[in-house]
Amino acid sequence: MRGLLSEASTSLPAAELARALELHPQVAVRPEPFGALAYHYGNRRLVFLRHPDVVKVVEALADHADLAATLRACGVAEARWPGFVKALAQLERSEIIRAR
Numbered sequence: 292m293r294g295l296l297s298e299a300s301t302s303l304p305a306a307e308l309a310r311a312l313e314l315h316p317q318v319a320v321r322p323e324p325f326g327a328l329a330y331h332y333g334n335r336r337l338v339f340l341r342h343p344d345v346v347k348v349v350e351a352l353a354d355h356a357d358l359a360a361t362l363r364a365c366g367v368a369e370a371r372w373p374g375f376v377k378a379l380a381q382l383e384r385s386e387i388i389r390a391r
Contacts, residue, residue: 309359314353326346
């Protein structure tokens with residue numbers, strides 16, 4: 292996850308921002324000074340969420356219609372969205388979040 296929030300891309304596919312995501316029901320998020328730990332009880336993966344903004348977005352995913360609405364609601368500047376899309380894709384591959 293390190294460095295993903297600083298990487299920028301010139302454009303994002305609209306389909307990525309239109310996806311409805313949620314925290315996997317088998318995942319527990321524990322706040323830490325650096326961000327949070329996310330533990331998946333099913334696959335036993337432990338993932339470090341190293342930025343408080345990522346934690347905020349992950350915890351808010353289920354409360355909004357799609358990723359774009361979540362990022363807006365969490366106050367993430369649009370210039371940072373490409374980094375969040377990459378970070379969330381990694382979290383989805385780790386089964387920390389999932390499509391709903």
